[in-house]
Amino acid sequence: MIYFDHAATTPVKQEVKKAMDPYFSDKWGNPSSIYGLGREAREAMCEARQTIMGILGAERPSEIIFTSGATESNNLALKGVAEAAAFEIGGPPHIIVSAIEHHCVLDTAKHLESSFGAEVTYLSVNEEGLVNPLDVEKAIKDNTVLVSVMLGNNEMGAIEPVKEISGVIKGEREKREKKGDKTPLYFHTDAVQAFAFMPVKVDELGVDMLSLTAHKFYGPKGVGLLYVRTGTKFAPQQKGGAQEKGRRAGTENVPYIVGMAKAMEMAEKNREAYSKKVGELTDYLVKRVKEIPKIELIGPKNKEKRLPHIANFLFKGVEGESILINLDMLGFAASSGSACTSGSLEPSHVTKAMGYSDLEAHGTVRFSLGELNKRSDIDELMKHLPGIIEKLRAMSPIKE
Amino acid sequence: MIYFDHAATTPVKQEVKKAMDPYFSDKWGNPSSIYGLGREAREAMCEARQTIMGILGAERPSEIIFTSGATESNNLALKGVAEAAAFEIGGPPHIIVSAIEHHCVLDTAKHLESSFGAEVTYLSVNEEGLVNPLDVEKAIKDNTVLVSVMLGNNEMGAIEPVKEISGVIKGEREKREKKGDKTPLYFHTDAVQAFAFMPVKVDELGVDMLSLTAHKFYGPKGVGLLYVRTGTKFAPQQKGGAQEKGRRAGTENVPYIVGMAKAMEMAEKNREAYSKKVGELTDYLVKRVKEIPKIELIGPKNKEKRLPHIANFLFKGVEGESILINLDMLGFAASSGSACTSGSLEPSHVTKAMGYSDLEAHGTVRFSLGELNKRSDIDELMKHLPGIIEKLRAMSPIKE
Numbered sequence: 110m111i112y113f114d115h116a117a118t119t120p121v122k123q124e125v126k127k128a129m130d131p132y133f134s135d136k137w138g139n140p141s142s143i144y145g146l147g148r149e150a151r152e153a154m155c156e157a158r159q160t161i162m163g164i165l166g167a168e169r170p171s172e173i174i175f176t177s178g179a180t181e182s183n184n185l186a187l188k189g190v191a192e193a194a195a196f197e198i199g200g201p202p203h204i205i206v207s208a209i210e211h212h213c214v215l216d217t218a219k220h221l222e223s224s225f226g227a228e229v230t231y232l233s234v235n236e237e238g239l240v241n242p243l244d245v246e247k248a249i250k251d252n253t254v255l256v257s258v259m260l261g262n263n264e265m266g267a268i269e270p271v272k273e274i275s276g277v278i279k280g281e282r283e284k285r286e287k288k289g290d291k292t293p294l295y296f297h298t299d300a301v302q303a304f305a306f307m308p309v310k311v312d313e314l315g316v317d318m319l320s321l322t323a324h325k326f327y328g329p330k331g332v333g334l335l336y337v338r339t340g341t342k343f344a345p346q347q348k349g350g351a352q353e354k355g356r357r358a359g360t361e362n363v364p365y366i367v368g369m370a371k372a373m374e375m376a377e378k379n380r381e382a383y384s385k386k387v388g389e390l391t392d393y394l395v396k397r398v399k400e401i402p403k404i405e406l407i408g409p410k411n412k413e414k415r416l417p418h419i420a421n422f423l424f425k426g427v428e429g430e431s432i433l434i435n436l437d438m439l440g441f442a443a444s445s446g447s448a449c450t451s452g453s454l455e456p457s458h459v460t461k462a463m464g465y466s467d468l469e470a471h472g473t474v475r476f477s478l479g480e481l482n483k484r485s486d487i488d489e490l491m492k493h494l495p496g497i498i499e500k501l502r503a504m505s506p507i508k509e
Numbered sequence: 510m511i512y513f514d515h516a517a518t519t520p521v522k523q524e525v526k527k528a529m530d531p532y533f534s535d536k537w538g539n540p541s542s543i544y545g546l547g548r549e550a551r552e553a554m555c556e557a558r559q560t561i562m563g564i565l566g567a568e569r570p571s572e573i574i575f576t577s578g579a580t581e582s583n584n585l586a587l588k589g590v591a592e593a594a595a596f597e598i599g600g601p602p603h604i605i606v607s608a609i610e611h612h613c614v615l616d617t618a619k620h621l622e623s624s625f626g627a628e629v630t631y632l633s634v635n636e637e638g639l640v641n642p643l644d645v646e647k648a649i650k651d652n653t654v655l656v657s658v659m660l661g662n663n664e665m666g667a668i669e670p671v672k673e674i675s676g677v678i679k680g681e682r683e684k685r686e687k688k689g690d691k692t693p694l695y696f697h698t699d700a701v702q703a704f705a706f707m708p709v710k711v712d713e714l715g716v717d718m719l720s721l722t723a724h725k726f727y728g729p730k731g732v733g734l735l736y737v738r739t740g741t742k743f744a745p746q747q748k749g750g751a752q753e754k755g756r757r758a759g760t761e762n763v764p765y766i767v768g769m770a771k772a773m774e775m776a777e778k779n780r781e782a783y784s785k786k787v788g789e790l791t792d793y794l795v796k797r798v799k800e801i802p803k804i805e806l807i808g809p810k811n812k813e814k815r816l817p818h819i820a821n822f823l824f825k826g827v828e829g830e831s832i833l834i835n836l837d838m839l840g841f842a843a844s845s846g847s848a849c850t851s852g853s854l855e856p857s858h859v860t861k862a863m864g865y866s867d868l869e870a871h872g873t874v875r876f877s878l879g880e881l882n883k884r885s886d887i888d889e890l891m892k893h894l895p896g897i898i899e900k901l902r903a904m905s906p907i908k909e
Contacts, residue, residue: 110544110545110546112546114539114542114544117539117541117542117547118537118538118539118542118760119537120533120534120535120537121533121534121537122534123534126533126534133520133521133526133729134520134521134522134523134526135520137518137519137520137521138518138842139514139517139518139730141517142514142517142518142842142844143830143833143834143837143844144510144514144833144836144837144841144842144843145510145837145840145842146510146512146842147517147842177577177581177731177759177762178759178760179759180747180748180749180750180758180759180760181577181747181759183749184746184747184748184749192624196624211749212748212749212750212758213747213748213749213750213758213759214749215749216748216749216758217748217749220748224592224596322760324760329533329762329764330539330760330761330762330763330764331577331731331732331760331761331762331764331765332731344624346584346746347580347581347584347613348580348584348612348613348616348617348620349580349583349584349611349612349613349614349615349616349617350580350612350613358580358612358613358616359577359578359579359580359581359613360518360578360580360722360724360730360731361730361731362577362729362730362731363730364729364730364731365731430543433543433544434543436544437543437544437545440545441544442538442542442544442545442546442547443544444542444543
């Protein structure tokens with residue numbers, strides 16, 4: 110098999126597996142227990158948290174909340190802030206999200222809108238999938254309490270102007286301060302896809318909350334984190350225990366927490382070389398796939414504005430799903446967008462937000478590269494892909 | 510170390526570890542992906558689900574929702590039903606929980622009360638920690654949509670009359686049906702502590718929802734499930750993906766799901782022998798600890814009404830925490846109640862609900878036995894425990 114779907118998930122690295130291993134059947138205590146075995150587990154978690162703090166540039170251990178993954182982190186960020194703010198401002202809070210966020214942000218925003226009375230602005234993006242910071246500025250209202258814009262998009266790789274948006278938010282906070290208005294305004298970013306490829310320091314980015322999940326960078330599936338800056342007013346969602354300082358109850362998944370820290374440490378250390386290697390492979394992929402007629406690389410044209418591992422192509426007049434099935438039969442793994450929406454017949458909301466039609470949005474295939482790839486994989490792909498596209502176009506009822 | 514805290518957590522069995530192992534770095538696909546590697550992971554999950562369905566007597570695969578553990582499952586059960594019901598009945602729903610539920614049920618109930626407008630009845634228990642099914646009957650109101658009573662208590666082991674409560678609920682449902690009243694009424698049980706020791710079949714118990722977590726029966730920490738009977742109206746909480754038929758979004762933790770199924774299979778197979786062995790050890794522990802003056806075994810007197818692995822003693826005139834610290838220094842692991850509340854200085858809500866004073870509630874120590882114990886562990890404990898109690902009583906300012 111040749112795997113072009115690193116944005117969906119990655120295998121657990123041997124070093125990560127080895128780091129987790131002792132915490133299953135050897136140092137298996139409940140970290141909340143006071144005796145030696147519990148302390149051992151607690152210390153492992155504490156060490157993992159210190160490692161992660163260092164990598165993200167967090168100031169306090171309590172700023173890192175371990176979760177079951179990015180979906181929980183993103184749900185928690187939005188619900189946590191909206192709930193605390195509603196209580197504080199005594200009226201419906203307003204939140205701003207970009208239209209190209211992952212469904213776990215968008216669906217939570219919709220839920221807050223429909224069941225919680227929150228107001229939500231869905232920020233549009235340009236045809237390259239980029240948010241305009243000025244649009245954020247225009248969208249901010251008196252009751253805006255949260256802006257959530259992802260760092261790097263999972264479907265077409267756009268790197269969003271998070272630092273610039275953070276500047277806008279700082280400006281608005283200063284205005285509120287001058288007016289004596291105590292309505293909080295926080296900035297959350299989903300850094301899930303970006304982390305392996307660009308430095309993710311919370312102060313440099315200027316964010317108050319940040320979500321990560323381990324399985325996108327060679328850690329296990331089922332563990333993630335939410336960074337929450339000290340002072341952020343935030344209502345916990347999963348209740349019933351003193352874990353994570355009461356902000357995320359439930360017995361901690363010690364092996365995976367240790368594994369995530371190890372995976373982050375390795376990603377941090379290898380980031381530059383990894384980004385360069387993967388970026389070059391992606392460049393080569395783009396160059397080769399462009400040999401096929403009537404295709405378009407969607408997302409930012411300037412590759413500096415795109416995560417180096419993602420290339421999403423629009424194959425005109427063909428269904429993405431049909432391409433994927435044909436590729437799968439030949440042993441190539443790619444996807445038509447987020448794995449989380451597989452099985453859904455809806456066209457990608459990301460592609461549509463960039464201005465493509467439903468028909469066009471159905472014709473996209475995302476290739477996402479990583480450790481498992483080499484240049485010859487792309488040559489191998491190109492032995493088959495042009496033929497598949499030609500065949501499917503010949504069969505297709507859609508003619509231009 | 511001698512471990513008497515199996516109710517807090519258990520080590521991962523080698524067979525479970527072996528079952529999980531291939532899903533980290535070998536069969537590591539995202540189960541939502543359509544290609545071969547994804548299918549492989551999906552099939553492993555599907556097989557795990559089938560195994561679990563068989564064990565619980567569930568009828569459909571969609572009735573098993575995988576979660577990150579019991580805390581999530583219990584939060585989900587209460588919030589899920591309350592939210593869906595509020596929408597359906599168009600007014601505040603009423604829920605009934607027992608006063609001795611785990612904090613993850615009680616804190617969720619309190620949240621629904623304070624932030625969601627739900628009405629909650631906290632059912633009292635008798636001095637043995639048992640709920641009276643007649644009290645459930647009396648507590649049911651026209652807007653009652655959920656009753657949540659645990660199968661076996663985690664602190665003192667009381668086996669609650671779940672089948673009888675289920676009978677009460679069936680009766681109320683029939684009444685509503687006759688009146689043409691469509692207000693739903695569901696029954697949830699937290700079977701976390703009971704599963705390893707008594708048959709847990711959803712139809713025999715007569716429950717609509719049931720929570721489990723793997724780490725209480727030699728599976729990993731960080732995975733659990735919520736059984737939800739087909740037809741139960743239920744609002745998902747973690748949003749943003751098609752996983753678990755849209756009822757729990759997020760990339761699935763395939764290794765742990767496979768591990769949980771294996772741990773359940775083993776627990777099911779060994780249940781009778783394990784319960785007998787652990788029950789005999791607990792009997793011996795109780796007999797020996799009773800050699801110490803002024804102690805009381807709390808919970809049901811009739812051992813048929815107590816989970817076989819739990820013995821919670823009230824040591825009069827001593828602080829439980831001091832006993833634990835002394836035991837820890839000698840290499841014995843026990844606890845003062847739920848591990849989830851460690852660090853809290855509050856006396857146990859369970860002990861208090863049984864009518865004990867704050868002072869008495871502070872004097873309890875829970876021993877919970879399991880695979881790691883043998884008879885000689887208890888003899889070893891009894892070489893030290895009487896002396897510890899005597900010393901602490903001599904030092905204590907609390908005199909009777």
